[in-house]
Amino acid sequence: MAETVPATVPAKRKVEVLGSEEELAAALAKYVADLSDKFVREKGLFTVVLSGGYLIDLLRKLAEPPYVESVEWSKWHVFWLDERVVPKTHPDSNYKLACDGLLSKVPVVPENVYAINDTLSAEGAADDYEACLRYLVESGVLAPSAASKFPKFDLMLLGMGPDGHVASLFPGHPLLEEKERWVTFIKDSPKPPPQRITFTFPVINSSEYIALVVAGTGEVDAVHTALGNSGDAKKLPAQMVTPEGELTWFLDKDAASKL
Numbered sequence: 001m002a003e004t005v006p007a008t009v010p011a012k013r014k015v016e017v018l019g020s021e022e023e024l025a026a027a028l029a030k031y032v033a034d035l036s037d038k039f040v041r042e043k044g045l046f047t048v049v050l051s052g053g054y055l056i057d058l059l060r061k062l063a064e065p066p067y068v069e070s071v072e073w074s075k076w077h078v079f080w081l082d083e084r085v086v087p088k089t090h091p092d093s094n095y096k097l098a099c100d101g102l103l104s105k106v107p108v109v110p111e112n113v114y115a116i117n118d119t120l121s122a123e124g125a126a127d128d129y130e131a132c133l134r135y136l137v138e139s140g141v142l143a144p145s146a147a148s149k150f151p152k153f154d155l156m157l158l159g160m161g162p163d164g165h166v167a168s169l170f171p172g173h174p175l176l177e178e179k180e181r182w183v184t185f186i187k188d189s190p191k192p193p194p195q196r197i198t199f200t201f202p203v204i205n206s207s208e209y210i211a212l213v214v215a216g217t218g219e220v221d222a223v224h225t226a227l228g229n230s231g232d233a234k235k236l237p238a239q240m241v242t243p244e245g246e247l248t249w250f251l252d253k254d255a256a257s258k259l
């Protein structure tokens with residue numbers, strides 16, 4: 001009788017605690033640059049997915065020497081885990097945040113930066129983004145995960161809110177249970193603005209690498225619940241991040257202070 005082989009290899013989880021926000025930014029830049037080198041060497045491109053929030057500021061060292069010159073920016077394909085349904089020029093736009101903080105300072109190829117279609121409704125924008133991902137799977141930019149059949153991104157960079165949310169997947173929300181869609185929408189986000197599109201957990205968890213990045217004191221309790229032995233059985237969205245590949249938590253010492 002054939003042996004049952006588990007569909008997925010259990011995720012590897014690492015926790016890196018850095019002494020300061022500055023050291024965290026340095027470690028994160030090195031981590032991203034090293035993965036960019038690895039994937040460009042292996043397959044000639046790098047698919048990287050950004051979030052909003054203070055994560056973007058923590059990526060600032062990628063736009064400085066040595067990385068601004070050494071990273072093969074022309075091989076990057078840039079996506080968003082979640083985006084607010086606002087014009088790309090709006091102060092709430094995650095696209096604008098990333099352009100202002102990083103993408104305008106490095107030679108990425110504009111055609112390889114996959115922004116939301118900001119002329120559509122939340123439903124329409126989610127459908128449109130999912131169609132874009134499906135096209136990129138067909139054209140070979142993205143590969144499907146052998147285990148899940150959802151698209152497999154090389155690296156996702158996640159922030160976490162004080163309530164333990166990641167992307168626009170909030171505690172107790174029915175979207176946490178989505179099993180079919182690649183990209184979906186939310187119109188009642190507890191964090192403003194209310195209308196957003198977001199990757200779903202099946203896509204998030206098909207990733208090769210995920211970094212969950214938390215700095216400062218705002219999320220200490222959520223970090224403690226997610227990583228400590230708080231005895232809290234209630235699953236935070238951040239605890240549902242279990243990629244096929246490797247998950248690394250990047251914390252500064254303030255964020256890790258209750259561990």
Ligand SMILES: O=C(O)[C@H](O)[C@@H](O)[C@H](O)[C@H](O)COP(=O)(O)O
Nearest residue numbers: 051052053054159160161166167
């Ligand atoms: O659009 C968003 O709101 C972000 O993409 C979101 O997913 C973010 O990563 C977390 O909310 C953490 O945000 P902070 O870094 O602001 O705490």
